[in-house]
Amino acid sequence: MSKKSDLLEQEIEELASNYDSLPSNLPDWLLELGVHPSSDILKSQRIGSKDKNNKTDVLIELNNSINIKISVKLNNADYFGNWYGHIRFLKEFGLPAFNRLTKDVTKWANWWLTTKNSPFVGVSICFGKRSGNTAKRFLDIFSIEDIFSVVKGFDDDNKDSTANCLYINSTPPKTLEELIENLQPITQESIRQAVGEFQIAYRPINPMTEGTNRGKNVYTRFMPFKKMDIPTTVTTIEELSKLGKFETVEPNRLNHNHILDDLQKNYNIIIPRKPRKS
Structure with a gap:
């Protein structure tokens, strides 16, 4: 992992740790995942480096809600x-x-x-x-399904190691609202925008x-x-x-x-x- 990528993950982890709860307004795609508005933030931690198979880099644990599991990529990250x-x-x-x-x-x-x-x-x-x-x-x-395995992980979607969203940016967010706004669902289109044809x-x-x-x-x-x-x-x-x-x-x-x-x-x-x- 590059120093820039490492620092970006650290800044996202620390940012989320400074908040007690999620914003009251969330994007529709996060709602569809089962993330609840205004959910209490229990913990924010980096887990990507704990296991090479982890696709989640920053885990935001929530109370009575699906956790936010972020795969963090720099704008110029190739892989x-x-x-x-x-x-x-x-x-x-x-x-x-x-x-x-x-x-x-x-x-x-x-x-x-x-x-x-x-x-x-x-x-x-x-x-x-x-x-x-x-x-x-x-x-x-x-296959198409294999692309998702590479990007979000091959374990069950309920596991913390399996990512459920992307943060693709070389600049860390300044607020939790900005972080949420810049998260992307893991779809063929978001992957294509990140790396072109896989x-x-x-x-x-x-x-x-x-x-x-x-x-x-x-x-x-x-x-x-x-x-x-x-x-x-x-x-x-x-x-x-x-x-x-x-x-x-x-x-x-x-x-x-x-x-x-x-x-x-x-x-x-x-x-x-x-x-x-x-």
């Missing part, structure tokens, strides 16, 4: 679902969707291998805003320039044609493309470091890694 690992993916979308995705990512990676880009041994994914050659239309792999971001990781991202799960992996006779250092995508191709993976939490270790130990292929910060 609703950042860095999806295998376990999380299977919980939300299931194995058939995983199999469809790994096939498509593998096809894409073998094409990307022919371009003049940086070397990579795996591809990780995010969901949200993306353009250019690393964007894949979300609905080519998933996309899958294919994210090849360059081991030589990226550190912590090498620990992200991959949806395809580089597989050599054969073991090299002697230890061979590879630093360009042109060199890599001559030695193998990308293949589909199983949902076994494989990450970029695992692949790099395997290439070095079992295939005599060494791709330098960015050193870890001490």
Whole structure:
């Protein structure tokens, strides 16, 4: 999470904590959710960072009312679902969707291998805003319902971890009335306004320039044609493309470091890694 996003959530939490009750006038869509006007505010707290599966960032607990569960996004935030690992993916979308995705990512990676880009041994994914050659239309792999799973969460709507509204703004509200006025329902239209057409971001990781991202799960992996006779250092995508191709993976939490270790130990292929910060 960026410092700006963290600060925005904190300011919304603190703002709501300064009020004893909701305004008497609420938007119709909040009323339809079951939020009652003038409800007493019991507590305002940030819960997004407590669990990576939480889609609610700020929870406003109300007396005798449905709680307000806010997913907070900066205006320029690109992703609703950042860095999806295998376990999380299977919980939300299931194995058939995983199999469809790994096939498509593998096809894409073998094409990307022919371009003049940086070397990579795996591809990780995010969901949200993306353009250019690393964007894949979300609905080519998933369903409309899956978009809502990414944005509001896949648990029961009654759970606090499942968001029921959006705050998309880089400026914190000054009053509770302003906060309520700027909340949006989670609909196809509000998502489209936030990120345009929902996309899958294919994210090849360059081991030589990226550190912590090498620990992200991959949806395809580089597989050599054969073991090299002697230890061979590879630093360009042109060199890599001559030695193998990308293949589909199983949902076994494989990450970029695992692949790099395997290439070095079992295939005599060494791709330098960015050193870890001490």
